Amino acid sequence: MQHASSGLGENVRAHRRTAGLSQEQLAHDAGLSVSVVRKIEQGGQARVETLHAVARALGTTTADLFASDAPGPVVGDESNRQMLAELRRALMPPVGISETMASPGEAESLPELHRRIDDGHALYHADRYDSVARMLPGLLRAAEAAAVNAPEGEEQQRAQIARAQALLLAGKYLTQLRQYDMAYQALAEGIRWARETGQTLSAATGVIGMCWLLLRQDRFEESERLAVATAAQIEPRFSSASPGELAAWGELSLRIASAAVRNNRPDEAVEARRMAATAASALDQEHVDYRSHWTTFGPITAELKAVEDLAVAGDARGVLRRADEGVLGPRALRKCGKPSSNNWDRHRLDVAKAHVTLGSTQDAMEELGRIKRTSGHWLKHQPMARYVMSDLLKSRKRTLTRDMREMAAHLEVHA
Structure with a gap:
């Protein structure tokens, strides 16, 4: 994510002067060039990873450097609006004074709903985003119809739980695609339905997704506070906790650490990583159950995220030192099982970044x-x-290789 704001530049300049640093000294302490610091203070763009480094050098939180300002124009989102129009209608129907103008769906049996939700998770984790996009509108409408039409009592509660799980799947997919406002709507509704039916673990799963969404929006303090509060509410008794309870608590600990390290709060991040490692050790292997927690969790995932901290801190050698050793070595991967493809691929991006550095x-x-x-x-x-x-x-x-040209085209990066 990038930021362009005269307010940001003013904040960096004010913090630098308070610290008694010249632009040259700040650049040295942050491991940046003087031209980058000068560009930020003049209102230029900066990657959020660059702002982490500046915050560390200034001894402040990354969030303290952000500023409220008018956003730049949104350019080139027309195709996404068109592709997501049907999903938007299913998730966010027009609301009037006396009615919500939703397109009614056809209720399905609960086993069929759960099967489709499970299929949606499988497609998502198989990188089949186009298939997820096609199935979600009908799934959300069917889940809503089931919840509305079910007779009161246990059957209605089970239908409402299915609706919550469909909404959380939508929130996961939309966050991944960086459609944040729609993702927030889906996650908030999913959490609310899970909470109202007494499904604390499902609600906590939604909160894990909400923390991820807030992290993606650089709302580090809010993400950390929400994860801390929820982790305290669901802290398991290790002697009797189910794998799903341990995984959800461990995932919340990962969210705490990820937010804290990005906000230049290393002590809080270290403690949260310790909590996550404790939960992962209790599981002893990667656990997968998307109805009880957000993604795969276990010793491998906990270590991947610890290495991610090194990447955020700019420790490229540390990333490469731990990337394929110990818990992340071939033997441990065979013993503990594979993490989610998203977490593993994100880790390998950190490795690629370290190599470039x-x-x-x-x-x-x-x-x-x-x-x-x-x-x-x-x-x-x-x-x-x-x-x-x-x-x-x-x-x-030297001249770019064919692989480099093809990769640049795939990522829409101009040489």
């Missing part, structure tokens, strides 16, 4: 190529992939 462009290209072969559509939606490719092209002194 250290000047190993061929190694970076090999990582990007492997991700493209297995998760090409996912890769297109990752700003980090475009940043890595952009930096690779800038550092390339």
